[in-house]
Amino acid sequence: MTKSLEPVSQHQPNVIEDRIIYAALSGYIAPGERLGEKELSEIFNVSRTLVREAMIRLQARGIVEVMSRRGWFVIEPTVEEARDTINARRALEVGMIATLDKVTPEKIAILRQHVQAEEQALAEDDRARRSYLLGHFHVCLAETIGNPVLGSILQDLTTRTVLIAALYQSTHDAHESCAEHSQIIDALEANDATEAARLMDEHLRHVEKALNYREGASRMENLKAALRTGPAL
Amino acid sequence: MTKSLEPVSQHQPNVIEDRIIYAALSGYIAPGERLGEKELSEIFNVSRTLVREAMIRLQARGIVEVMSRRGWFVIEPTVEEARDTINARRALEVGMIATLDKVTPEKIAILRQHVQAEEQALAEDDRARRSYLLGHFHVCLAETIGNPVLGSILQDLTTRTVLIAALYQSTHDAHESCAEHSQIIDALEANDATEAARLMDEHLRHVEKALNYREGASRMENLKAALRTGPAL
DNA sequence: AAATTATTTCTTGCATACAAGGAAAAAATG
DNA sequence: CATTTTTTCCTTGTATGCAAGAAATAATTT
Numbered sequence: 001m002t003k004s005l006e007p008v009s010q011h012q013p014n015v016i017e018d019r020i021i022y023a024a025l026s027g028y029i030a031p032g033e034r035l036g037e038k039e040l041s042e043i044f045n046v047s048r049t050l051v052r053e054a055m056i057r058l059q060a061r062g063i064v065e066v067m068s069r070r071g072w073f074v075i076e077p078t079v080e081e082a083r084d085t086i087n088a089r090r091a092l093e094v095g096m097i098a099t100l101d102k103v104t105p106e107k108i109a110i111l112r113q114h115v116q117a118e119e120q121a122l123a124e125d126d127r128a129r130r131s132y133l134l135g136h137f138h139v140c141l142a143e144t145i146g147n148p149v150l151g152s153i154l155q156d157l158t159t160r161t162v163l164i165a166a167l168y169q170s171t172h173d174a175h176e177s178c179a180e181h182s183q184i185i186d187a188l189e190a191n192d193a194t195e196a197a198r199l200m201d202e203h204l205r206h207v208e209k210a211l212n213y214r215e216g217a218s219r220m221e222n223l224k225a226a227l228r229t230g231p232a233l
Numbered sequence: 234m235t236k237s238l239e240p241v242s243q244h245q246p247n248v249i250e251d252r253i254i255y256a257a258l259s260g261y262i263a264p265g266e267r268l269g270e271k272e273l274s275e276i277f278n279v280s281r282t283l284v285r286e287a288m289i290r291l292q293a294r295g296i297v298e299v300m301s302r303r304g305w306f307v308i309e310p311t312v313e314e315a316r317d318t319i320n321a322r323r324a325l326e327v328g329m330i331a332t333l334d335k336v337t338p339e340k341i342a343i344l345r346q347h348v349q350a351e352e353q354a355l356a357e358d359d360r361a362r363r364s365y366l367l368g369h370f371h372v373c374l375a376e377t378i379g380n381p382v383l384g385s386i387l388q389d390l391t392t393r394t395v396l397i398a399a400l401y402q403s404t405h406d407a408h409e410s411c412a413e414h415s416q417i418i419d420a421l422e423a424n425d426a427t428e429a430a431r432l433m434d435e436h437l438r439h440v441e442k443a444l445n446y447r448e449g450a451s452r453m454e455n456l457k458a459a460l461r462t463g464p465a466l
Numbered sequence: 467a468a469a470t471t472a473t474t475t476c477t478t479g480c481a482t483a484c485a486a487g488g489a490a491a492a493a494a495t496g
Numbered sequence: 497c498a499t500t501t502t503t504t505c506c507t508t509g510t511a512t513g514c515a516a517g518a519a520a521t522a523a524t525t526t
Contacts, residue, residue, distance in 0.1 A: 050509090072478090
């Protein structure tokens, strides 16, 4: 971005956060990336104050962290934090489906439409959109068959999961993910909550299993590994 | 409080929020209560900036909300928001127990100890401590048999539930709550996750059922009801 | 030349100043 | 006296200034 955007004011209080979360879900922003207050204040054409407030909100949501007088950084979860996050998602999403009442055809339609969009992004090989949609499916599900509270919690957890997947170089196949989403909807449509819950449990286990917990623990770890040995002269 | 506290600095970054949450859980702070920036800055002996940052974090956590140029207020959830919050808790806590692996005796001991503290507060009729502990049980459970991510989500949800209970004048008996907590631990100890999940589901349904959704929708509603008719002269 | 020290630069931490707007009080008006 | 209008006060919204400290650079020393 070369030109600064319109100033962000109280009428759109969360633009900065929303943009950052969107960018993270789309893979435009990587874990460990530095988000300078001045930098962002120029991009969004506001003072550091508003940027800082946005960063504080993102920090409370577990998306960024601050290092004293060094700057704000997109989270780089440890292996343990990554596990905890995905386990929390499993508990929440499985519980959500299990404690559910009937899913109306209208809701099924919304979900199907979402998966259709996923398929389109896959067909067009639009990686950013694909990443965004695959993550956002879970938010969409929570908002559709659940409620706004569940939706907002899942927004944060999925964003973190996408960052975790980027950090630990997930090998999870996008087609597979999309197919699993579709199967979950099938089970919901058949009003088989038990099966839907089981599929969701499995799906999230796949997501975790696809993570390569060995490499890419952090930029530091990466570097260390890269410098472990010299050139073979 | 007449005397201002020690200044809060970067070494204890969350003191203000922690105190407010503690006060809410203990019933010292009611829904709708105004939390002025200046007021708090005098109490904690810091500038408005730090108070404001704390309020922004609390806002992100769904504990307070801001009305433009009027002030910060402890949330007064609507009936719908109240339902959504409790349903989210049900999904999360039931799912957490259901997707669980074995609970060690050490963890059982921690939970038993917590219930014991609840019983003591009940015996001593210490209402603030009672309220705090009954709410905190769920956080403790999430941290013990779950993980920190689950714990922090549940911290916020239970705080909101306690505020909801205050707003809608919950008639839920504290003894009953405590007994139900104990039963849940029994089931966990017996490694009967299904039963534990069922008990938790039931427990949270009781919590919701005890709410009086008619009255006390908000201070405004309360007032309106109170002024509906004049004195019988 | 290598290692150490000093300096400069850049970033956040925090306080403060002032603007914008809502609420209450005071004044004016019918 | 009741009602409207004006004014004042008070609260948050936002920008800015300066301090504290980390990192990078330059200078010095050995």
